[in-house]
Amino acid sequence: MNILYVTPMWSGLKDLILEGKTEPRGMPAFLRPLKRLRDEGHQVTLLVGTPTPEQPLVISVPWLVKEDVICVKWQANGTQKLLSPWRMYQAVRQQLKLKSYDFVYGHGSLSVVGNLAANHANVPCGMRLYGTFLADKATGGPATQVRKQHPLEYYAYRLPKKFMLMTNDGTRGNHVYEALCPKQTEPPYRFHFWLNGVEPTKSEGRKTAEDQPFLFFPARLARWKQQHLAVELLHELHEKGHKTLRLQFAGHIQDHAYWKEIQARAKQLGLERYVTHIGTRPAQEMAQLYNDAFAVLSLYQVSNLGNVSIEALANGALVAALKDGSLDEVIVDGENGLLFSDTKEGADKLAALLADPSATARIREEALRRAGTSFDSWSERITREMDLIEAAVQT
Structure with missing residues (x-):
């Protein structure tokens, strides 16, 4: 043709x-x-x-x-x-x-x-x-x-x-x-x-030490994807005592002014050394990051049923997303991922799992199992x- x-x-x-x-x-x-x-x-x-x-x-x-x-x-x-x-x-x-x-x-x-x-x-x-x-x-x-x-x-x-x-x-x-x-x-x-x-890429198992957990937000950096909410979420978790928790962004920086605002907010909250942007990464490395992260975040303004959520679930990651209805047919809250209405509720749910590794492991296993039957x-x-x-x- x-x-x-x-x-x-x-x-x-x-x-x-x-x-x-x-x-x-x-x-x-x-x-x-x-x-x-x-x-x-x-x-x-x-x-x-x-x-x-x-x-x-x-x-x-x-x-x-x-x-x-x-x-x-x-x-x-x-x-x-x-x-x-x-x-x-x-x-x-x-x-x-x-x-x-x-x-x-x-x-x-x-x-x-x-x-x-x-x-x-x-x-x-x-x-x-x-x-x-x-x-x-x-x-x-x-x-x-x-x-x-x-x-x-x-x-x-x-x-x-x-x-x-x-x-x-x-x-x-x-x-x-x-x-x-x-x-x-x-x-x-x-x-x-x-x-x-989805195309799950086999990782080499978790490489991140338990005392060095991080939240991972892979998405093109744009205002409607609401990366700033991840900084607020990190702040609330630090306030709950999880002082070693870090936040990593990945993806193209489409809106440089927005990224400067995020950096300024992180500095204002005393989190600048805990917030990094690692640019774009190839598929194999992304699979490893999904595996290593304590949670993969999706906090979009419009919809959270995107490539990131699907790929993360297919790689057995703990997906933590805003509850906007878009993921209701894919994630059952607390079973194969986390859904929450705001950063306060999200921090409460993530803090509970940070204190319960066995519950986190169960959610990740269920995410991987269900993804195998939900996505082509x-x-x-x-x-x-x-x-x-x-x-x-x-x-």
């Missing part, structure tokens, strides 16, 4: 095409299917929306080549907010004239542009969304308000296509689909709502996505 991807510059994609890394540190749900397509011999061209299209490509992985990556200027603020969709639309149209494509695959915020251009050119297309911020607005008010405030997202749900594949990450994308998809006898596309896959492997999950694409091209 000859496939045209229309996509933003995801953090993991940036690792591979701008920084020359051989192992991406983010967005496996985007990159793993892309790699499978390339490995199976399909031709994939990437149209990538980025604020810096002039930045030279640096690619070291053998399954991507510079000739198949085209960067297009895309900015989501100022006057560029209006110009960017039109610029990307023209780029898609140009590609569809230059080559005969079997399928257009739109991803994330740029997906609707690929959808629109493919429809105009009569080329089969699909849409891949990784979550949504629209649930409250789409289900709590008129659709016209969503159309006015978020036109790209609104029309993503309205336009005909072969399928829409949405990650079930707890942000209630299925509710947005029900609210915004046109109500008609024959829906304009098939909607699929799937969990991400990445290989299984990607095969299902490949089947969607092939069916879309054939019908």
